[in-house]
Amino acid sequence: MPTFDLSTQTLRDLNSALHSIDAGKNDLAFEVVNPRGSHAVAVGIDQPVSVDVKGSVGYYCAGMNDGGTVTVHGSAGPGVAENMMSGTVVVEGDASQYAGATGRGGLLVIKGNAASRCGISMKGIDIVVHGNIGHMSAFMAQSGHLVVLGDAGDALGDSLYEAKLFVRGTVKSLGADCIEKELRPEHIAKLAELLDKAGVTDVKPEEFKRYGSARKLYNFNIDNADAY
């Protein structure tokens, strides 16, 4: 198992190694120790590697991940798994603002709380947060699923497109054009699948409420000007 110690090796050493995996290589489990809040740890992965980061990271950890499995055994700074394409990113602690922003695919699991703007402009990523999420989460979210076992802050799903939001706790307020919707069997099935993938065993899909777009603000209509 290749191990990188960021107290003695550079971030570039780690990320270049992750970017130059030879075909047929099977030693794909990386370990990173002493991240000490470093930025851009394990960004741009495009191979099915696994990376265990032993500690807390700074900005943009696992950004643009395409097929890797990155686990942060600590907390993550702003922009964790930003623009993920595919793969899995797990944060054992808390995540700062805009976790999973603009993500196009893959699964982001945050076992603690996520701060503001979680899943902002998400475009296909699935995000499961065991704790709470902050304000302006799923702002302009286009597709994918955001599952929150705890509470959501102000202005959830403001200017939402077709992402599906599921919150088990309370929602402080809904953003413009975001409304509560019926939890139908297909949503329960999807929730069950996502909870299972995220390792959540003690929570039932029926405990969630679903939120989605009222679809009034997709295109500018003068009659809806007050809703912006």
Add this chain to the structure above:
Amino acid sequence: MCGIVGLFLKDRSLEGRLGELLSEMLVTMTDRGPDSAGIAIYGSGDAGKVKLTVQSATPETDFVGLEGALEAELGSKVSVSVRDTHAVVTVDAGLADAARAAIAAVRPNLRMMSVGETIEIYKETGLPKDVVARFGVSAMTGSHGIGHTRMATESAVTTLGAHPFSTGSDQCLVHNGSLSNHNNLRRELIKAGMGFATQNDSEVAAAYLTAEMNKGANLGEALDHAIGDLDGFFTFVVGTKSGFGVLRDPIACKPAVMAETDQYVAFGSEYRALVNLPGIENARVWEPEPATVYFWDHEQAA
């Protein structure tokens, strides 16, 4: 972008290491603000004395004979301790205003950094590592301190534009962000009798809090009022003689991480700034909530 660090000690056995810990935190935040750096240290004060920290562009001439000139002007014992471009002038507590006037009379080019029983502020343009080295911050001791690395957005890169700003006795503020209603607020505060040394938006925030506290609010209440009256982006860390406060605006774009143990409360713009603190592995680490006042006070805790 700017970097903020702050450390409020609960365990007095760490007081000897305050400057060392803060310096290390500050230098880590260099890439958030390489323009200038500054630090406010709440150190020991002598009973019945007040300290005025002054800065000079020409310390080699300004500080020569300053002690004698001030004693002649004030008719009272004065001590002057020089650190590079700054000097701490210590006088009897009742003479703070007179000393301010005396300094303006005998050395009109000196700039006032801070006035108070325990506060000293050191700030200059340049890389944080150079700024802390020239003032010997690592060797400083005290109960709490706040540091700032600046990437200027709203006003010039000058010593006076660097943070912390002090607009009241033993008070200071550092700011990451930009205020949009600072001009209007400055006009109102000038009418209310506050003085300003710069056109900087952060100085307005400092003066606002000072004005609120002059009206009788404590630090926590003053910060609470700021949520309604200040418009713009901000993460503030503020200090008073015994207190330490944190406030983020309701949008909370500007980063903030806090850590608390039995020994201290620490603030960093990024977690990186906190990684060398003793016991950080077991600290409670969290991101302060938007529009929520956090403050700690030695006197209230005691």
